[in-house]
Amino acid sequence: MSEWSSDTLDPENWDEFRAQGHRMLDDILDYLENIRQRPVWQPIPALVRNSFHEPLPKSQTELADVHAIFMNSILPFAVGNAHPGFMGWVHGGGTPVGLLADMLSAGLNANLGGRNQIPVEVERQVIRWSCELFGFPDDASGLLMTGTSMANLLAVLVARTARLGQRVRQQGIAADGAKLVAYTSEAAHGCISQAMDLSGFGRNALRIIPVDADFRINIEALTHAIEADERSGLTPFMLIGTAGSVDVGAIDELDALASLAKDKGLWFHIDGAYGALAMLSPKLAPRLCGIEKADSLAFDFHKWGQVPYDAGCLLVRDGHMHYQTFASPSAYLRREVHGLAAGSPWPCDFGPDLSRSFRALKVWFTLKTYGQAKLGSMIAGTCTLASYLAGQIDAHPELERLAPVSLNIVCFRYCCDKPDKVNAQIVVALHESGIAAPSTTTLNGRLAIRVAIVNHRTRPSDIDALLKASIALGRSLVSKPTAKTS
Numbered sequence: 065m066s067e068w069s070s071d072t073l074d075p076e077n078w079d080e081f082r083a084q085g086h087r088m089l090d091d092i093l094d095y096l097e098n099i100r101q102r103p104v105w106q107p108i109p110a111l112v113r114n115s116f117h118e119p120l121p122k123s124q125t126e127l128a129d130v131h132a133i134f135m136n137s138i139l140p141f142a143v144g145n146a147h148p149g150f151m152g153w154v155h156g157g158g159t160p161v162g163l164l165a166d167m168l169s170a171g172l173n174a175n176l177g178g179r180n181q182i183p184v185e186v187e188r189q190v191i192r193w194s195c196e197l198f199g200f201p202d203d204a205s206g207l208l209m210t211g212t213s214m215a216n217l218l219a220v221l222v223a224r225t226a227r228l229g230q231r232v233r234q235q236g237i238a239a240d241g242a243k244l245v246a247y248t249s250e251a252a253h254g255c256i257s258q259a260m261d262l263s264g265f266g267r268n269a270l271r272i273i274p275v276d277a278d279f280r281i282n283i284e285a286l287t288h289a290i291e292a293d294e295r296s297g298l299t300p301f302m303l304i305g306t307a308g309s310v311d312v313g314a315i316d317e318l319d320a321l322a323s324l325a326k327d328k329g330l331w332f333h334i335d336g337a338y339g340a341l342a343m344l345s346p347k348l349a350p351r352l353c354g355i356e357k358a359d360s361l362a363f364d365f366h367k368w369g370q371v372p373y374d375a376g377c378l379l380v381r382d383g384h385m386h387y388q389t390f391a392s393p394s395a396y397l398r399r400e401v402h403g404l405a406a407g408s409p410w411p412c413d414f415g416p417d418l419s420r421s422f423r424a425l426k427v428w429f430t431l432k433t434y435g436q437a438k439l440g441s442m443i444a445g446t447c448t449l450a451s452y453l454a455g456q457i458d459a460h461p462e463l464e465r466l467a468p469v470s471l472n473i474v475c476f477r478y479c480c481d482k483p484d485k486v487n488a489q490i491v492v493a494l495h496e497s498g499i500a501a502p503s504t505t506t507l508n509g510r511l512a513i514r515v516a517i518v519n520h521r522t523r524p525s526d527i528d529a530l531l532k533a534s535i536a537l538g539r540s541l542v543s544k545p546t547a548k549t550s
Contacts, residue, residue, distance in 0.1 A: 084127050089167075091135060096146060096160055099521070103498025104149040108141045144501055148521035151530065152503035154310070154338045154367050154473075157519035162372040165429035169422040176420040178410025180403065187411060187424035193431060194379055197343050199356030205383030207414045208423050211376035212337035213255035215362030218378050218390075218415055220246070220259045220302065222360060223331035225389040226382070227301040233389075237264050245293050246302035247271045249281035249316065251309040253335060278468050279314035281305065283324065290328055303330045307352055307363075308339015311505045311514070313473035315339060318354030325359075334358045338367035338518070339471060345440035348447065348471070365427050368443050370520055375423050378415075386414050446472040446517045453515060453527050462535060466512045475505065475512035478538030479546045484511040490537045500530040 075081035095102075115137055145155035174183040191206035209215055224232055224244075231239060244265060248256050250272050260270045271293070273286045290300050303325045305316040318334065325332035334340070334355060340363035342348035343355065355361065358381065365375040380386035391413040399408040412418045431439075450472040457463045457476045467475045477487045487504070491513055494500050505514045513534065517527075 081127070084131070087128075088131055091131075092163065093160060095139060096158075096163075099147050102140075102147065103144075104147040104501045105144040105495055106141065106498055107496060112137050112141060145519070146521075147501075148519050148523060148526045149498075149500040149529070150519060151515045151517055151522070152501045154516045154518050156364075156367045156370045156373075157521055158372045159370050159430065159434075159520070161429055161433045162370065162426045165426035166372050169425040172422060172425075174422040176422055176424065177412040177418040178397070178407070179405060180407035183422050183424065184407060184411060186422075186428050190424050190427050190431070191377075191379070194377060197436075198340070198358075198361060198379065200361075200379055200381055203383050204379055204381050205386040205414055206377060206379040207411060208420075208427065209376050209378065209415060209417070210374045211366070212253075212335060212362045212364050213258070213376075215376050215378035216253075216255050216304075216333070216335055217259040217262055219333045219360040219362055219380070220263045220265075222380055222386055222389045223302045223333065224263060224265075226331055226359075226385050227299075230388055242299045243269075243297070244301045245269050245271055245298050246304065247273055247286055247289060247300065247330075248304040248335075249273050249275050249306060249309075251275050251279050251281070251311055251314060252304060252306050253310050253337065256304055256335065275314070278470070279309060279312050281316045281321070283317060283320055286321075287324065290324075290330075300328060300330055303328075303332050305332070305334045305358075306339075307334050307336035307355060308342070308471055310337075311473070311507065312467040312475055313339065313469070313471035313516075315351055315470055318352060319357070320354070322354045322357035326357075331359045332357065333360045334362070336361055336363040338364060341365075341368040341439075342443060342471065344368075344436050345444040347444050348440075351470075365430070367518060368446075369427070369430060369439065370442070371427050371430050375427050380414075390414055390416065442520045446520075446522065449517045449522060449524065449527055450474050450515075452524060453517070453531070456527070456531055460531075460535070462538065463531075466507045466510060472517045474515045474517075475507055476515075477510065477512055478534060478542075480538065480542040481546060482542075486538060486541050487511050487513055489541055490534055493537045494530070494533055497533060499533045500526070502530065 144150045146157050174181060176183055176187060187208055194206060195204045224237065227244060246260060246269060248270060257267045257270050261267050271289050273289060274282050276282050293300055303321060305318055305321045307315050307318065322332055340355065340361060343352055361379045363377055365371040365377060366373045387409060398405060400406050411420060450469050453474045454465055454469045457465045462479055463476055464479050465476045477483050478490060480486050488511060491502055491504050494502060502513050502515045505512050
C-alpha cells in the first residue's frame with residue numbers, strides 16, 4: 065500500500081464548496097431572470113477566443129476562479145437560444161426547472177445503460193407518456209438519446225431489420241441481393257440522407273420527392289417513384305414523412321402517407337423533430353392526424369418541449385423488432401432475476417449506447433412540473449406569434465412573405481433590387497446588433513429571412529423589434545425599396 069494515494073476529488077471543505085455552489089446557481093438563475101437586458105448574441109473578441117487555446121492544465125485552479133472565467137468568457141458568448149430574440153434555428157430556450165433537474169442528474173451521475181435502478185424506470189415512464197401522447201400501443205418501445213438526428217438513424221436501422229431480418233446484422237445489407245430504396249421529401253432534414261449513408265444503404269438509395277405548393281411531399285410524385293422503382297426490380301422498404309419541416313414548418317399529409325405505406329408494405333417513419341410536440345396542444349394536434357399510425361417516430365424534447373439540451377426520443381411501434389435490431393448479449397452484461405443485474409431488458413438493448421446519461425430526469429421534471437396543458441398552451445402561443453408576424457409582413461409594402469405559415473416558422477424578405485444580397489446582409493446586421501437572431505434559407509430559389517419562434521420567452525414586443533430593425537436595416541442598405549411582387 066506504499067504507493068496508494070489518499071487524494072480525492074471531493075472538496076476539502078464542504079461548507080466553502082457549498083457556498084461557492086450557491087453563488088454559481090444564483091449567477092445562472094440571474095442570467096435567466098435578466099436575459100432581456102442582454103444581447104441575443106455578440107461577436108467573440110479575439111482575446112477571449114484565444115484564451116481557450118491554453119495548454120492542458122498541470123496544476124489546480126480555485127473553483128471560484130474557474131467560475132469567473134465562465135461568467136466573463138463563456139456565458140456572454142453563447143449562441144443565445146435562451147434569449148427571447150433568438151429566432152434563427154429551432155432551438156428550445158430551456159427552463160429553470162430543467163436546469164435544476166440537470167443539476168440533480170449530474171449529482172446522481174447514474175449510467176442508464178441498464179441494471180436494476182429507478183432512473184431506468186423514470187426513462188420508461190417518459191417513454192410510456194410519449195406513447196400515450198402519440199397514440200402508440202402499450203407494447204411499443206422507445207429510447208432517449210442526443211437528438212432526432214440519432215433517432216432517425218436508429219429508425220432506419222430498425223426498418224432495415226424489419227425488411228431483411230436479423231441476418232442483416234451478421235451478413236450485411238447485400239447478403240440477399242435486395243436493392244432497398246427509401247423515400248422522403250426534398251424538404252426533409254439532411255440527417256435523413258445521412259442516416260441512409262451511415263446505415264450502409266448509401267445516399268443514392270434515398271429518393272428525394274418534390275413538394276407541393278405548401279411544401280409538403282407530393283403524394284402523386286411519391287406514388288409514381290415507388291411504382292417506377294418496383295418496375296425496375298428495386299425493393300422499396302421505407303417512407304419517411306416530416307412533421308414540421310426545417311425550412312417552413314410544413315407537415316406532410318401523414319394520414320395519406322400512412323395509407324400508402326401500408327398498401328406498399330413500407331416501414332412508415334416520421335421525423336417530427338420539433339413539430340411532433342404540437343400534439344401537446346389540443347388546438348394544434350388535429351394537424352398531425354396520422355402520426356399515431358407511424359411505425360416509428362423521432363422527435364426532440366429539447367426544442368418545443370423546452371427541455372435543456374440534449375433530449376431526443378425514438379418511439380417504435382413494434383417493440384420486439386426494436387429489441388431485435390440492437391440487443392447484443394455479452395458476458396459482462398449478464399442479466400439476473402434479482403439484484404443489481406436484474407430488470408432486463410435494459411435501455412442498451414434498444415440502441416448502440418451502453419454509457420447513457422440520466423437525460424430522462426429533466427424530461428420527467430418538465431412534464432411533471434408543467435403538465436400537458438401548460439406546455440401545450442406555450443406551444444400554441446408560439447404559433448400565434450408566428451401568425452401575428454405573418455400578418456404584419458403581409459400588411460407592410462416593403463416586406464414579402466415567401467411561404468405559408470403552417471406552425472411557428474415565418475419566411476420573408478425585404479423587397480429591393482438585389483434581394484438575396486440585401487436580405488443576407490440584414491440577417492448578419494441583426495445578429496451583430498444583438499436585437500434578434502433570425503437565420504436564412506432558400507425557397508424556390510429566393511433567399512429568405514427565416515424566423516423560427518420556439519422560445520417560450522418570446523413576446524409580441526420581440527416580434528415588433530425584429531420587424532422594426534429589419535425594415536430600418538433594409539432601408540439603410542438600399543437607395544430605393546421596391547414593392548412586393550404579390
